[in-house]
Amino acid sequence: MAKEIPKTYEPNKYEDEIYKLWEESGFFNPDNLKLPKNAKPYTIVLPPPNITDKLHLGHSSMLAIEDLLIRFHRMKGYRALWIPGTDHAAIATQNVVEKRLIKEKNIRRQDLGKEKFLKEVWKFLNVTQATILSQTRKMGASLDWSRQAFTLDEPRKEAVKKMFVDMYEAGLIYRGKRIVNWCPRCHSTLADDEVEYEKEIGKLYWLKYGPFILATSRPETKLGDTAVAVYPGDKRYKNMVGKKYKILGVLGEFEVIVVADRSVDPKFGSGAIKVTPAHDFTDNEIAIRHKIPMKQIIDEDGKMMANCGKYAGMTTDEARVEIVKDMQKMGLINRIEDNYEHNIAVCYRCGTKIEPIPSKQWFVAVDKKIKRLGNKSLKEKALEVAKSGKIKFIPFRFTKRYTDWMANLHDWCISRQIWFGHDIPVYYKGEEIYVGSRPPKGSGWKQDPDTLDTWFSSGMWTFSTLGWPDNFKNNKKSGDFKKFHPTQVLETGYEIITLWVSRMIMMSLFAVGEVPFENVYLHGMVLDKFGKKMSKSKGNGIDPIDMIKLFGTDAVRLSLLIGSTPGNDTRISEEKIGSFRNFVTKLWNIYRYAAGTDDNFKLVEKIGKKDIKTLSDKWIVSRLNILIKEVTQELNDYKFSLAGEKLQNFTWNELADWYVESNKIEKNKNVLGYILRNVLLLWHPFMPFVTEKIWSDTNATNGHTNDTNKDTNKKKMLMVEKWPVADKKLVDKKAEKEFQNLQEIITKVRNLRSNYHIEPGKIITAYGKNIKNTEIIGRLARVKFDGQSAKGIAVSAGKIKISLDISGMVDMEKEKVRLKKEIQNLETLAIKTEGLLKNKKFLESAPKVIVAQNKVKLVEYENRIKIQRELLKNLG
RNA sequence: GGAUCCUUAGCUCAAUUGGCUAGAGCACCUCGUUUACACCGAGGGGGUUAUAGGUUCGAGUCCUAUAGGAUCCACCA
Numbered sequence: 030m031a032k033e034i035p036k037t038y039e040p041n042k043y044e045d046e047i048y049k050l051w052e053e054s055g056f057f058n059p060d061n062l063k064l065p066k067n068a069k070p071y072t073i074v075l076p077p078p079n080i081t082d083k084l085h086l087g088h089s090s091m092l093a094i095e096d097l098l099i100r101f102h103r104m105k106g107y108r109a110l111w112i113p114g115t116d117h118a119a120i121a122t123q124n125v126v127e128k129r130l131i132k133e134k135n136i137r138r139q140d141l142g143k144e145k146f147l148k149e150v151w152k153f154l155n156v157t158q159a160t161i162l163s164q165t166r167k168m169g170a171s172l173d174w175s176r177q178a179f180t181l182d183e184p185r186k187e188a189v190k191k192m193f194v195d196m197y198e199a200g201l202i203y204r205g206k207r208i209v210n211w212c213p214r215c216h217s218t219l220a221d222d223e224v225e226y227e228k229e230i231g232k233l234y235w236l237k238y239g240p241f242i243l244a245t246s247r248p249e250t251k252l253g254d255t256a257v258a259v260y261p262g263d264k265r266y267k268n269m270v271g272k273k274y275k276i277l278g279v280l281g282e283f284e285v286i287v288v289a290d291r292s293v294d295p296k297f298g299s300g301a302i303k304v305t306p307a308h309d310f311t312d313n314e315i316a317i318r319h320k321i322p323m324k325q326i327i328d329e330d331g332k333m334m335a336n337c338g339k340y341a342g343m344t345t346d347e348a349r350v351e352i353v354k355d356m357q358k359m360g361l362i363n364r365i366e367d368n369y370e371h372n373i374a375v376c377y378r379c380g381t382k383i384e385p386i387p388s389k390q391w392f393v394a395v396d397k398k399i400k401r402l403g404n405k406s407l408k409e410k411a412l413e414v415a416k417s418g419k420i421k422f423i424p425f426r427f428t429k430r431y432t433d434w435m436a437n438l439h440d441w442c443i444s445r446q447i448w449f450g451h452d453i454p455v456y457y458k459g460e461e462i463y464v465g466s467r468p469p470k471g472s473g474w475k476q477d478p479d480t481l482d483t484w485f486s487s488g489m490w491t492f493s494t495l496g497w498p499d500n501f502k503n504n505k506k507s508g509d510f511k512k513f514h515p516t517q518v519l520e521t522g523y524e525i526i527t528l529w530v531s532r533m534i535m536m537s538l539f540a541v542g543e544v545p546f547e548n549v550y551l552h553g554m555v556l557d558k559f560g561k562k563m564s565k566s567k568g569n570g571i572d573p574i575d576m577i578k579l580f581g582t583d584a585v586r587l588s589l590l591i592g593s594t595p596g597n598d599t600r601i602s603e604e605k606i607g608s609f610r611n612f613v614t615k616l617w618n619i620y621r622y623a624a625g626t627d628d629n630f631k632l633v634e635k636i637g638k639k640d641i642k643t644l645s646d647k648w649i650v651s652r653l654n655i656l657i658k659e660v661t662q663e664l665n666d667y668k669f670s671l672a673g674e675k676l677q678n679f680t681w682n683e684l685a686d687w688y689v690e691s692n693k694i695e696k697n698k699n700v701l702g703y704i705l706r707n708v709l710l711l712w713h714p715f716m717p718f719v720t721e722k723i724w725s726d727t728n729a730t731n732g733h734t735n736d737t738n739k740d741t742n743k744k745k746m747l748m749v750e751k752w753p754v755a756d757k758k759l760v761d762k763k764a765e766k767e768f769q770n771l772q773e774i775i776t777k778v779r780n781l782r783s784n785y786h787i788e789p790g791k792i793i794t795a796y797g798k799n800i801k802n803t804e805i806i807g808r809l810a811r812v813k814f815d816g817q818s819a820k821g822i823a824v825s826a827g828k829i830k831i832s833l834d835i836s837g838m839v840d841m842e843k844e845k846v847r848l849k850k851e852i853q854n855l856e857t858l859a860i861k862t863e864g865l866l867k868n869k870k871f872l873e874s875a876p877k878v879i880v881a882q883n884k885v886k887l888v889e890y891e892n893r894i895k896i897q898r899e900l901l902k903n904l905g
Numbered sequence: 906g907g908a909u910c911c912u913u914a915g916c917u918c919a920a921u922u923g924g925c926u927a928g929a930g931c932a933c934c935u936c937g938u939u940u941a942c943a944c945c946g947a948g949g950g951g952g953u954u955a956u957a958g959g960u961u962c963g964a965g966u967c968c969u970a971u972a973g974g975a976u977c978c979a980c981c982a
Contacts, residue, residue, distance in 0.1 A: 038944095226979095293982085294982085298982065311980085372980065374980090426909065429908080434977090434978070437978085592917070592919085598910095599918090604931065605917075608930065608944090609930095614945090615941090618942035622941035625941065666921085671921085677929090685941085686946085776948090782948080783936070789936070857926095870962040871963075875924075879925095882924080883925085
């Protein structure tokens with residue numbers, strides 16, 4: 030008796046245990062794989078999730094794709110390494126902890142002081158990090174935990190310091206006073222791409238401005254104006270350019286100079302703009318171009334400074350109201366437009382309005398040509414690698430997004446006035462500056478109080494996780510860095526091409542002179558079933574852990590891998606995951622059938638010609654070997670969805686629906702064992718748990734291993750089995766065609782039964798000359814062949830022609846109509862194909878294959894027409 | 906304002922460099938408990954591929970325009 034196997038696969042029962050087995054095997058670490066010395070590396074660094082929160086379905090999607098790539102390559106014999114880690118996400122984390130402290134204990138970070146506050150951050154961080162790591166394991170991710178990293182752990186701190194010092198010494202990092210995006214609430218600068226824009230309905234104020242009338246949405250900045258700019262050649266202002274004017278303002282008269290600058294749009298407003306160099310980016314650029322002085326009037330709290338007379342100390346919003354009031358009294362307002370729609374800049378973390386203010390900050394120069402980069406700038410080098418194809422983007426169209434952004438990049442402000450983050454390795458003593466990984470000797474030195482932009486450390490992720498700088502002393506590669514860099518694929522979301530991908534490329538090119546990765550695979554966003562972004566505030570998020578509990582990890586992975594294409598967003602719903610759970614069960618039941626055929630059922634690695642006995646055998650073996658080739662190709666091309674669909678189609682519609690059925694008659698357990706074995710291998714990167722479970726169960730029951738010691742069991746894990754290679758010799762197109770005919774005839778009989786409502790239980794008497802595979806036809810079409818000629822309806826497929834004794838059950842007239850319709854349909858097709866084949870231009874310009882295909886098609890149509898006509902004639 | 910993507914069955918998506926009668930899954934309808942599976946099986950209906958032109962022997966696929974949707978970048982005083 031075969032042993033009891035449950036009808037459905039229960040993932041929750043096995044998954045944790047299987048994961049533990051994998052982890053304990055040590056094979057997540059490529060150093061433990063028994064590989065030939067020349068085995069190629071295949072490295073992926075996990076984009077480190079922010080430790081601000083637990084993982085969402087987007088992360089699950091990322092993990093599923095990367096694990097698929099890693100498992101696929103591990104099976105293909107690569108030195109597959111996938112490095113785990115998390116990101117400290119400086120400002121984001123600080124904000125989360127700040128909000129919590131206020132909510133839970135009603136204390137501000139300033140009340141606690143830096144040291145105590147950071148302790149709170151680490152307390153929080155340890156909790157979320159543990160959650161993230163356990164969720165990651167739940168997804169089945171085969172990450173090498175022995176190499177786990179954190180963007181703010183000790184090795185990464187050392188690496189960051191070294192990088193800063195190196196860049197400083199190379200002349201790429203400098204300190205400068207620049208206009209920065211300043212968040213008055215976070216009290217920090219923000220990078221350009223950390224700024225978000227929101228629509229706001231505000232007012233547009235038309236000011237009487239000396240000889241000008243000009244429009245502004247921020248009248249309070251008038252206190253900082255030092256110029257008026259117009260479009261070059263604008264007739265209205267032609268004579269005024271270069272002259273100075275006294276302007277009456279709320280604090281008395283001040284002087285402006287009129288300049289001509291191309292950034293002014295002559296069609297907007299009056300064509301003249303007031304220039305506030307200290308508090309507007311465009312104005313600042315104009316000021317630099319024309320050497321106009323800068324006057325700061327807004328401080329770091331977003332308040333008017335002491336030089337603003339009675340408005341000092343007001344917020345900009347308050348000041349605006351007062352100043353407008355005063356200007357109206359003075360008759361300086363021409364008119365006010367309401368409902369003026371414009372965009373305002375807000376902090377991407379806290380939503381506070383950004384104030385552009387001048388500030389002393391650290392910058393990375395992206396346009397400075399340096400010797401180390403072959404007299405090129407970071408920007409030039411970073412563009413070069415994308416244009417030359419050294420780094421390939423998948424899908425390709427994102428190359429443009431990257432190069433466009435990179436080409437317009439300004440110097441990167443890397444200092445942040447927040448507490449949580451990497452310290453800046455710079456020390457001050459009066460006017461003296463010291464830059465170095467260790468504090469300078471002597472007393473009186475104070476370290477820069479700021480921290481670094483979080484992307485500075487995550488930009489180093491590909492090499493800081495591989496032991497840089499220790500593994501790159503004197504420009505010589507060693508250790509992990511030598512073995513695994515550059516990495517093969519960076520798999521991430523397209524929304525962080527600019528934030529992250531670009532920075533990794535620049536930093537790697539500078540630090541190690543290599544690209545960080547050869548390919549950038551970009552996945553889309555995971556949306557809810559209505560196509561909306563999942564977010565906590567909307568409450569439409571799906572928690573991956575809930576889904577795993579309900580349907581199992583394999584189903585969750587499949588639902589994320591199949592039906593989504595690179596770079597495109599994908600919608601997901603419980604129903605979708607549920608249908609993949611059904612598929613997992615289907616696979617389980619194929620195994621259940623197989624195991625039930627024989628107590629000693631086993632997976633078969635190799636089969637010979639003599640094992641392949643029947644037409645069904647030939648067909649399924651042929652189909653499998655084509656499948657192996659195709660799936661391998663699709664996976665090589667990053668077409669995971671297509672590979673999955675092909676596998677699913679084979680497993681369900683060919684193996685389960687047809688081969689298992691014929692196997693019930695022919696009972697060829699060798700072929701069944703061979704097919705199932707390969708199906709498990711091919712499916713493993715998609716759904717590692719159920720495949721591993723079936724694999725180990727079939728190995729455990731078949732008794733072909735009598736040694737139970739751990740070491741040999743390790744070898745038998747599916748995870749480290751060899752990826753199958755298609756055997757051309759087993760592809761048999763003739764058998765495929767023949768089996769197709771078998772399928773067709775069976776389907777036609779079923780069709781007739783259904784059309785004429787013949788009970789499924791009723792066995793129909795059939796007759797045919799020289800019919801092969803009568804048993805299979807008999808069982809699947811529920812007919813019984815007897816030697817007598819049966820009067821009735823004939824059906825045919827290819828060369829197979831049988832008559833069914835259902836004369837009494839079928840409406841002959843209806844059947845005639847059906848046949849006529851079919852013939853007509855075929856005739857239309859035949860005429861169309863014939864026309865094509867007579868077309869000289871088609872014959873000249875179409876590829877030979879297509880012409881040949883059409884010739885075959887025409888013959889086929891004609892044959893079928895002939896047969897159908899015959900059948901019609903027989904009906905009388 | 907610039908760029909990219911999307912629009913194919915009721916819904917979600919495929920369709921490789923232009924080339925089999927445009928395919929799946931879900932949903933729907935009919936039938937079914939044949940010992941792998943009702944998380945199933947058999948059969949079925951449902952498409953002028955957003956619209957209008959063009960290139961081509963041939964267009965869902967390439968080009969142009971229009972309409973609708975999404976995203977990214979820049980930011981308008």
